[in-house]
Amino acid sequence: MAIAINVPRVNNNDDEVKLVSLSAAVGSLVAAGDVIAEVETDKAVVEVEAHAGGYVLAVLGQVDEQLRVGSVLLWLGETADEEVPKSSARDQRAAHGSAASGAAAPTAKANILLRQHGLQAEQVAASGERLSAADVQRYLDAQQGGKNRAAAAPTARREVSAASMTVPGEVQALASHEKGMLSTVTWHRDHAVPGYIEISYEQAPWLAAAKAHQAETGALFSPLLPLMGARLVEIAKDHPKINATMVDSGRYHYAQVNLGFTVQVAEVLYLTVVQAAEQKNKQQLVTELVELQRLASGHKLAPQQCTGATLSFSSMARWKVGRHIPVLSPFTSLMIAHTAVDDQTGILGATYDHRVLSGADVVKVLKLLSRPA
Incomplete structure (x- = not known):
């Protein structure tokens, strides 16, 4: 009798997962415990193991497709010519989230809205290949005059006024x-969905690369941090998703990489910016970052040298802190947080906008950044 291998649930909030790899083909023989596929959500990549042995009779999913949790991923049989259960056609439609009428497959967030309001996917027109949460919300607004959106929208934040304070004091300008920091924190609070991830790494390769670069160029100080900033730009060129933000419910990819690089001068924290950093070679980029630090120390930065960052790098290694979680700059999705535990071990973390990047995206960047190119 044929045995079904089902799509697993990875997170309680996800009704769909992405099939990222498949190592079993029709006719192949698998053993119990063999890894037959990998599935991915925004938070993790999980291996799918066969809970029984047998020959693969049918595969009901393709790599890079979204599959419904609980649907049949593949069928196993005792022999390679065993008949596939007749329910497989229904399972195929369920796997892709499609009803028999041909309705567009809903996203996980759209599914949540559909269930909350007792709707079927067939009732709502999709604006793209998938039925999105925005599609469902538009349908609800049209049906109920916008009442649903008003009810679902979070209560607007009201800033505290001096008149509301009960303890005597005064407002200082x-x-x-400080106004810039207030603007940054307010954007981070009101728009981004921030997450944080960190990894430890061996510092030796980076320290050696910095020492070699210093000897080659005759620099007075270690160029370690500028070199790491330059490496981040290289990564962004290969992985443009990290150089993006969310606009109008879509991911906005910047046409250039403007590298933000923090510089602390006494009580003032500057986010210096190298415009179009992807157009510069490593030495040019390191030189410009060093020059920006010099200008910042004298409070002589020009406006274009501290505005428009599209991704950023920050380090608190000089203070020997174990961890710091930076605030995202407006309209960015990634800020690297660097520090060092000791001469052997460093820490690379990242604050990221979960609307744009998944945890898997960020871990990949941190691992790439943990070693020189």
Whole structure:
């Protein structure tokens, strides 16, 4: 009798997973415990193991497709010519989230809205290949005059006024850099869905690369941090998703990489910016970052040298902190957080906008950044 291998549930909030690899083909023989596929959500990549042995009779999914949790991924049989159960056609439609009428497969968030309001996917017109949460919300608004959106929208934040304070005091005007930080924190609070991930890494390869570069160029100080910033730009060129933000429910990919690089001068924290960093070679980029640090130390930065970052790098290694979780700059999705535990071990972390990047995306970047190119 044929045995079904089902699509596993990885996270409680996800009704769909992406099939990222498949190592079993029709006719192949697998043993119990063999890894037959890998599936991915925004938070993890998980191996799918065969809970029984047998010959693969049918595979009901293709790599890079979204599959419904609980649907049949493949059928196993005692012999290679065993008949596939007749329910496989129904399972195929379920795997792709499609009803028999040909309705567009809903995304996980769309499924949540559909269930909350007792709707079927066939009732809602899709604006693309998948039925999105925005499609469902538009349908609800049209049906109920916008009441659903108003009810679902979070209550607008109201800033605290001096008149509401019960303990005597006075309001002091903010300095320009403090106003900038307030603007950044407010954007981070009101728009991004921030996450944080960190890894440890061996510092020896990076320290050796910095020492060699210093000897080659005759630099007075170690170029370690500028070199790591330059490496981040290289990674962004190969992985443009990290150089993006969310606009109008879509991912906005920047046409250039503007590298933000933090510089602390006494009580003032600057986010210096190298414009179009992807157009510069490593030495040019390191030289410009060093020059920006010099200008920042004298409070002589020009406006274009501290605006428009599209991704950023920050280090607190000089303070020997174990961890710091930076605030995302407006309209960015990634800020690297660097520090060092000791001469052997460093820490690379990242604050990221979960609307744009998954945890898997960020881990990949951190692992690439943990070693020189």
